[in-house]
Amino acid sequence: MAGVHVVVGLGREIPNGGEIKVVFSITGVEPDGEGDDLSDEVGQRGNTCATGLLLLVGGFVGEPHHHAVSEHGAPNAVLALSICSLVVGCLVCLRGAGPNRLLVVAQRHEKSAALNEGALVAYASAMAEDLLILGGALIDGTGAEPVPDTALLLSDGAITAIGPEAVAQADPGVTTIDATNKTVMPGIIDSHLHCSFDDVVSNDELFFHREPTMVALTTAQNLQKILRAGVTSFVDPDTAHGVGPAVRDAVKAGVIVGPRMKTGVQALVTAVGGTAGRLIPDEGTVGYAQVVNSIDEVILWTRRHIKYGADWIKIHATGTVPGGKGELLVWSPDELRASCDAAHALGVPVMAHCRSPESTIACAEAGVDLILHGSYMDDAGLEAVLESGAAICPTFTFLANLADHGSKVGVTPGMDNIFRGEIAATAKMMRKAYDAGVKLICGSESGFALTPYGHWHAREMEVFVEELGLTELEAITTATKNGAWAMRMEDEIGTLEVGKLADVLVVDGDPTANITVLQDKSRLSEVICRGERTDLSAPWPEHRPIAGWKVSGWASEVLTWDRAQA
Numbered sequence: 001m002a003g004v005h006v007v008v009g010l011g012r013e014i015p016n017g018g019e020i021k022v023v024f025s026i027t028g029v030e031p032d033g034e035g036d037d038l039s040d041e042v043g044q045r046g047n048t049c050a051t052g053l054l055l056l057v058g059g060f061v062g063e064p065h066h067h068a069v070s071e072h073g074a075p076n077a078v079l080a081l082s083i084c085s086l087v088v089g090c091l092v093c094l095r096g097a098g099p100n101r102l103l104v105v106a107q108r109h110e111k112s113a114a115l116n117e118g119a120l121v122a123y124a125s126a127m128a129e130d131l132l133i134l135g136g137a138l139i140d141g142t143g144a145e146p147v148p149d150t151a152l153l154l155s156d157g158a159i160t161a162i163g164p165e166a167v168a169q170a171d172p173g174v175t176t177i178d179a180t181n182k183t184v185m186p187g188i189i190d191s192h193l194h195c196s197f198d199d200v201v202s203n204d205e206l207f208f209h210r211e212p213t214m215v216a217l218t219t220a221q222n223l224q225k226i227l228r229a230g231v232t233s234f235v236d237p238d239t240a241h242g243v244g245p246a247v248r249d250a251v252k253a254g255v256i257v258g259p260r261m262k263t264g265v266q267a268l269v270t271a272v273g274g275t276a277g278r279l280i281p282d283e284g285t286v287g288y289a290q291v292v293n294s295i296d297e298v299i300l301w302t303r304r305h306i307k308y309g310a311d312w313i314k315i316h317a318t319g320t321v322p323g324g325k326g327e328l329l330v331w332s333p334d335e336l337r338a339s340c341d342a343a344h345a346l347g348v349p350v351m352a353h354c355r356s357p358e359s360t361i362a363c364a365e366a367g368v369d370l371i372l373h374g375s376y377m378d379d380a381g382l383e384a385v386l387e388s389g390a391a392i393c394p395t396f397t398f399l400a401n402l403a404d405h406g407s408k409v410g411v412t413p414g415m416d417n418i419f420r421g422e423i424a425a426t427a428k429m430m431r432k433a434y435d436a437g438v439k440l441i442c443g444s445e446s447g448f449a450l451t452p453y454g455h456w457h458a459r460e461m462e463v464f465v466e467e468l469g470l471t472e473l474e475a476i477t478t479a480t481k482n483g484a485w486a487m488r489m490e491d492e493i494g495t496l497e498v499g500k501l502a503d504v505l506v507v508d509g510d511p512t513a514n515i516t517v518l519q520d521k522s523r524l525s526e527v528i529c530r531g532e533r534t535d536l537s538a539p540w541p542e543h544r545p546i547a548g549w550k551v552s553g554w555a556s557e558v559l560t561w562d563r564a565q566a
Contacts (some may be wrong), residue, residue: 128531130155132170136179136506138162141186141480141495143473146512152184154502157531162498177526179506185476186496187232187259187503187529188518189483190457192372192395192443194288195222195247195261196240198549199452203276205551207287212241214546219247223258224541225454226446229521232503232529233260233493235443235486237314237351237372238267238288245309259529260503262311262487266290267353268301268339272330274316274353289316295338302342311488313343315352315368317359327355327375329362336366349488351393357381364388370441370486375422377429382436391439391485394430396463397456398445399423409449427467434468441486442479454540458518465515472515502531 131154138150152159153166153174161169196219200206219239226234236244244263251258269289273280276289283291290305292298302313315336318327336352343350344367351370352363357378360371364384371385371392385392402411403420434440442460446453461475470478484494492501506526509517517523527534557563 128157130171130174131177131502131528131531131533132166132174133177133179133184133504133506133526134167136182136184137510138496139183139185139473139476139512140497141477142497143477143481145473146183146510150184152496152504154504154528154531158502159496159498159500159504162496177506179525181508182525183505183507183510183512184496185505185507185511186480186494187505187527188230188457188479189442189487189494190226190231190234190444190446190479191441191483191486192393192445193226193234193236193451193453193457194239194445194447195219195226195234195236195258195453196243197288197447198222199447199449201449202551203279203287205549206240207276207279209548209551210240210287211548212243214549215240216243216247218543218546219243220250220256220258221541221543222447222453223247223251223256223261226457227257227259227529227534228524228527228536228540229454229457230505230507230518230524230527231259231457232505232527233483233487233489234262235312235483236261236263237312237353238264240287242266242285242290242305242308245311248311249309260487260489260493263309264312264314264351265305265308265310267314267316268292268298268305269316269319270330270335272319272321274319274330275327277320277322292335295335298335298338299342302339303346306343306346306348310348312370313339313348313350315339315350315363317352317363318355327359329356329359331362333362333366336362336368340367360385364390372443373426374430374433375426377426377433379429382429382433382438385433385438386436391441391482392430392433393441393443393486394426395443395445395460396423396427396467397443397459398448398451400459400463401450401456406450411450423463423467427463431468431470434470439482439485440464440478441482442475454521456519458515461515461518472512475515476511502528504528 133152133154135149136152137146137148138152139146150163151161151166153161153170160166196215197206198210198215198218238244239247242265244261244265247256247258248261248263250256251261266285267274267289269280269291271280271282271291271293274289276287280286280289281291283293285291290301292301305313315331317329317331317336319330320327321330340350349369350367351372352359352368353372354360354363355373355375357376357380360374360377360381361384363371364381365388367388368390371390373395374381374385374392377385399419399422403416403423406416407413430440442464444457444460445451446455446457458479461472461479464470464475464478465472481494484490484492487493493503494500496504504526505524505528507517508523508525511518521536524536527536
């Protein structure tokens with residue numbers, strides 16, 4: 001990779017030779033007449049204007065003339081966005097600015113190259129110390145049996161040697177981690193969680209009581225919880241107010257701390273709505289949802305979400321209707337196909353929420369890449385999935401928590417049996433799918449009151465063992481190697497192999513003998529992400545009550561005259 005030198009707004013430098021200069025103009029006048037300006041899309045959507053995010057820098061490979069970062073996002077450009085520490089600077093910069101348009105001009109010199117994620121990782125890793133992990137049983141995430149007493153050398157944010165070579169290549173005085181009688185394994189990849197929901201109790205709370213700026217700020221804290229639970233990468237299908245891409249880029253730029261992240265913007269829903277029913281408006285957007293009312297709107301919003309930075313497009317294929325039983329397919333085949341075709345044409349995969357037999361068939365036939373839930377999938381659905389090559393993320397954890405522990409947190413009586421039945425009915429077909437070669441992905445749907453951050457990210461593996469009959473090692477593979485597929489980073493993460501990025505856990509126990517050990521944070525001796533050790537001794541990140549954040553009723557039950565006399 002050619003060297004890059006970047007000068008950004010606060011004077012921070014990334015030295016590697018070569019040079020890219022970044023010039024800011026608030027007046028709308030292009031410096032020296034070079035470059036194109038950012039369009040009005042900057043600040044147009046809630047995920048940018050509401051969170052006060054600032055586009056900082058993008059690098060390009062190619063022509064020897066000047067370039068500017070535009071909203072069209074050249075493939076190799078990087079958007080480094082500020083959420084927390086730069087918000088004050090952003091306000092200062094914008095004060096008195098005429099049309100409030102930010103120009104970012106990148107001037108190419110000599111052998112400069114794109115400042116992509118790899119470059120940022122290289123820069124971050126330069127700050128990390130080399131680590132030599134000794135004595136642990138190595139689970140590499142490929143499905144191979146653990147290898148006892150195996151050394152692992154981490155340098156420059158990557159795995160540089162394994163086994164005897166790790167010891168031989170380590171510099172004298174290298175920092176060592178004693179993993180004797182412990183397990184060394186890849187970081188967990190949670191392929192279905194909602195980092196911006198903040199352990200929400202209801203859709204009403206999420207849709208109408210969450211202000212966008214505070215959503216972004218609390219999300220930054222949520223990421224710390226997720227990381228400390230051993231999750232080094234995750235996929236977020238849809239985010240409140242569409243803040244996902246901004247949060248992802250803030251993590252990438254080192255503005256906030258968190259796992260690697262791939263994200264959607266918001267879920268595409270028809271006017272029927274999703275599981276929120278009539279809380280979804282007839283048009284427009286609310287919370288995590290963007291309503292689409294025609295094939296033209298399906299295509300429009302698929303493309304817009306990609307423009308806003310979506311790594312995935314999410315379709316909410318099923319929803320509830322008054323008098324209906326369970327969730328019904330609420331998209332037509334043509335609508336589903338329109339979104340898939342539009343996304344695939346731009347190189348972006350599609351996932352779909354499917355909780356009916358018909359929805360799994362329709363989405364697989366339309367070209368959906370990842371089926372979420374796949375509830376009540378039948379043989380016809382499995383055949384369609386096999387034909388399409390789609391993967392499935394069953395996401396049993398929410399259902400399992402409700403069924404097993406719902407009574408402890410006030411869940412409506414009877415719901416436990418309903419969801420236990422859904423697990424049993426779906427698990428049988430998921431096992432059949434697994435045996436047929438369908439890629440199963442591990443996801444927790446963390447972000448709700450029943451699946452709070454930092455507690456249940458590894459439970460899906462337990463359900464896979466108990467309900468599907470997978471071995472512990474097979475279950476771990478769904479949350480490591482298979483998760484790398486959902487992250488679109490199969491060549492970089494998910495397994496412990498030389499050359500892969502250094503996302504590693506040291507576990508005080510043997511998850512191949514007891515998979516539940518991964519749910520106990522006290523058994524995580526080390527969480528290493530990007531080659532950097534996570535401080536597990538700091539107080540658990542929590543926030544005090546936020547005004548207007550939570551919904552509270554006048555009473556939990558109706559006070560009748562008879563009840564008052566009892």
